[in-house]
Amino acid sequence: MNVELQLCGIGDKFIINNIYPLYLYDLSEIWERDTNRYGVFEDDDTRTLAEQIQVFDVWWEHPGVLFPYLIKVDDLPAGLIFVATPPYTPCPSYIDYYLNEFFLMRKYRGKGIGEIAMRQLLDMMPGRWELQTNPTARNERAIKFYRKTLHACTNGEYTEELGRHPEQGEMLVFRF
Template sequence: MEVKLIEIKEQERKVLENLFSYYIYDMTEYIKWSPNNEGKFSYDSSQFDVYWEREDHIPYFIYVDAELAGFALVRRYPSDLSTYDIEQFFVLRKFKGQGVGKEALAQVATVFTGKWQIRVLLENSGALYFWKSAVSRIVGDKFRVTKANDVDLLMFFIHFESNGY
């Protein structure tokens, strides 16, 4: 199984927007969003504009053996530009539990070395377990988990430093 990250071109943005609906669906377990009257999870797609307007925001598709498997949205964290941040990360259920997400994170952390953080909803214990496991694959036990506010939401923050691998 080959996992590849491919930077998303602006003309491929609609594919990201389509996948994002599945991400929102997965997150409803924790955030309790509801679909609109048309049965769609609506969101403001202008949130993605920055990924083609600023160099410190990089969108990736995750592929497994040439099949679209998810996305990773990487940025410099707005309140600390010295830190890389996974703004959003999604792997289709079909590919979960196969190491796809861990390999995707490892590839991103190899490209962007330095200080990193990953934010996790307090309610999402499965994601916290996954991210701690994925980060430990890169840095061993050299990471820390804190709780802090991300804007107005208390979240777990996983902090680590990547030197490539």
């Protein structure tokens, strides 16, 4: 099994656009969110997935600041990672990178692929990192993943605390 983390160029943006609704579907269970009246996971009246994906254009408008990655397994899309740098982070300026989104399709979970992708990411982008995730029991799978993966990737050199995201509210904050 070959795992590759690939910076997604504008020419492959459609692949992330295809994967992202799956991510939002998974998150709906954790955040207890419904679709809007059109069946789209948005809080507003976005009517189609085509309208929804326009929001992600920003990830390709700021190269060197915003980094949309595809996780590929044996050359097939398996997930995504979005990395932001200031000023596109919800946290103080003492970090270099913010792990904005991390998603691995269900077929690929529990096989070490997420850890491999995280290792590749940290090797490509060394520095001070932060990630935030939902702190509730509904998100226990992701919390266990981050604890295990960060312990392995940082030799246990990470911190974990409750914090507050400006839009999401209380979050579990990891710094490494």
